[in-house]
Amino acid sequence: MQRKRSRFTFLAMTMAALIAFAAVSAWASAPAKGELFLVGLGAGDPDNMTLRAHKTIAKASVIFAMKGTAEKYAEYLKGKDVHDAGHGMFGGPTRGGKNPAELEAQREKTRRIIREAVAAGKTVAVLDNGDPMIFGPQTCYLREFADLNPTVVPGLSSFNAANAALRTGVTNGKASHSVVLTAARGGRGGGGGDSLAKLAESQSTMVFFTMGLDLPEVVRQLKQSYPGDTPIAIVSNAGTAGKEAVLKSTLDEIVAKLGNAPLPFEHLIYVGDFLK
Structure with a gap:
């Protein structure tokens, strides 16, 4: 009886080992998940x-x-x-x-x-x-x-790189300690409650990620809420050595200051009293 039990135990352990080996082999041969x-x-x-x-x-x-x-x-x-x-x-x-x-x-x-x-x-x-x-x-x-x-x-982000170029804390304004990031072109916003005119009501610092932005129209809308002497900065080619540039002005003067000069493809626009 003891011999039969030993033989049964041996067979059971052998089967368990074979099953475990098969499972490991299948796992090892399966392709890793990409x-x-x-x-x-x-x-x-x-x-x-x-x-x-x-x-x-x-x-x-x-x-x-x-x-x-x-x-x-x-x-x-x-x-x-x-x-x-x-x-x-x-x-x-x-x-x-x-x-x-x-x-x-x-x-x-x-x-x-x-x-x-x-x-x-x-x-x-x-x-x-x-x-x-x-x-x-x-x-x-x-x-x-x-x-x-x-x-x-x-x-x-170009936002981080442009902040470094300005060397001024964007939340360190005199009246505003908030920042609005927007990709609104020409003040259109997203078609909902984030129109430029609505966003400007708080007079928070605003940062424009720009592609085809209508600057004169943006300035016109901003001046409905911001004083004309509010600073504005345009940071071009942020983070690119030898090309990075900062242009500062005010809402009253920026359009005339730029004239017909085209802006570089890569630029961000900042508006807010933190620039003072």
């Missing part, structure tokens, strides 16, 4: 990139970036599979200046590449300038691939 990242590169020069962003790019094998971004950071992308990220590719039917058919074809290609790469255990990084969660076109990737649980790597 990851999708949205990486903020920082504003201005590449050396404004964070260590975390650098490490994420280093481990990524598949990269999505706009053409200019890919060229600017080319030394960090060597040997990687680089694709065009477009400009807000998943943000609307006609983004990027392409016809709907071309855009949808690019979207489908992008979906396939990202999903196949993640399924194969690869790391995919979508690159955006500054901090994409403050101002940037690529947050649409977070919505499109929400089921992949993407990770966001924050970056140094």
Whole structure:
């Protein structure tokens, strides 16, 4: 009887060991789960990139970036599979200046590449300038691939870089200690309660992330709530050595001071008494 019990115990232990070995082997042979990242590169020069962003790019094998971004950071992308990220590719039917058919074809290609790469255990990084969660076109990737649980790597925003260029604390105004960040163009706001005229009523410091902003119209609306001698500053190419510049004036004088001179593509506008 004792011999039978020993034999049964031995067989049971052997079966348990075989099952455990099979489970471990199956786990080891299964492909590792891939990851999708949205990486903020920082504003201005590449050396404004964070260590975390650098490490994420280093481990990524598949990269999505706009053409200019890919060229600017080319030394960090060597040997990687680089694709065009477009400009807000998943943000609307006609983004990027392409016809709907071309855009949808690019979207489908992008979906396939990202999903196949993640399924194969690869790391995919979508690159955006500054901090994409403050101002940037690529947050649409977070919505499109929400089921992949993407990770966001924050970056140094042009807001941070421009603050440094101004060398003045934005919450240290004489009357206002609040800051409003807006991407409103020409004072249109978002079509709801955030019109420029409404935002200006508090006379808080305002910071404009600008793309095609109608400065004379913005100044006109601001002067309905702010005194004409309220300081205004335009920071161009924030964070870029040798190109960064600050122009200061007042609401009364800024339009005449600029005249017909075009503003650089990269610029932020600050309005508030903290500049005094």
